[in-house]
Amino acid sequence: MTAATHLSHRRAHTESPILDVLADRWSPRSFDATATVSIDSVRSALEAARWSPSASNSQPWRFVLVQRGTTDFERVTSHLMGFNRDWAGSASFLLVALAELSSSEGREQPWARYDLGQAVAHLSVQAHADGLHVHQMGGFDAEALRREFGWDVRFVAVSVSAIGILASPDQLPEKLREREHAPRSRKPLDELVVVGTELLAS
Numbered sequence: 001m002t003a004a005t006h007l008s009h010r011r012a013h014t015e016s017p018i019l020d021v022l023a024d025r026w027s028p029r030s031f032d033a034t035a036t037v038s039i040d041s042v043r044s045a046l047e048a049a050r051w052s053p054s055a056s057n058s059q060p061w062r063f064v065l066v067q068r069g070t071t072d073f074e075r076v077t078s079h080l081m082g083f084n085r086d087w088a089g090s091a092s093f094l095l096v097a098l099a100e101l102s103s104s105e106g107r108e109q110p111w112a113r114y115d116l117g118q119a120v121a122h123l124s125v126q127a128h129a130d131g132l133h134v135h136q137m138g139g140f141d142a143e144a145l146r147r148e149f150g151w152d153v154r155f156v157a158v159s160v161s162a163i164g165i166l167a168s169p170d171q172l173p174e175k176l177r178e179r180e181h182a183p184r185s186r187k188p189l190d191e192l193v194v195v196g197t198e199l200l201a202s
Helices: 003-008 020-024 039-050 071-077 084-090 112-129 142-149 174-181
Strands: 061-067 093-100 133-137 155-164
Touching: 020 112, 039 061, 039 112, 061 071, 061 112, 071 084, 071 093, 071 142, 084 133, 084 155, 093 112, 112 133, 112 155, 142 155
Parallel strands: none
Antiparallel strands: 061 093, 093 155, 133 155
8 A cells, every 4th residue: 555545544523613723633653764854844843832822821841853863763672662663763743742841940840741732733734735644653761861851850852752754554563554454433522522511420
């Protein structure tokens, strides 16, 4: 199966109409290890993250972007866990997303992780609109990564995202290939949304 054919099968079947870029966005594990993607190609995605909302405009996030083929890329990859190491090395970039849990003045920023999540969401949608794909990972050793790079303890790595060009899933090991072909699904809206004042009682 080609990457283009695979892409056409991954569109979300939504209960209500949403923007095409949202319906088409998904998180592949199959990236083209031969593709050359410049840093300029991800600038718009990073700009989208920069303009995402945050509490009191605190912007409590930092992004560490490392490019395939560099020592820093290998340093980040070495702290990925499980099968993430098996596929993430083919991505053009890895992006470490850090939440600033307290300001430089020592003031706690309790919404930092939430705001960071919004920023990465904006980034992933813009990247998809620009022809890139993003796969966010939680399977990594955050503390080991912090020690590796010597980041201030105010900053906590929350996710590592692979960014790159989609490749055919046929290049993946069988177990991961099965995951790429598995049907996309979400819980129905009426299971997720409470309308009015009735709270979940059961």
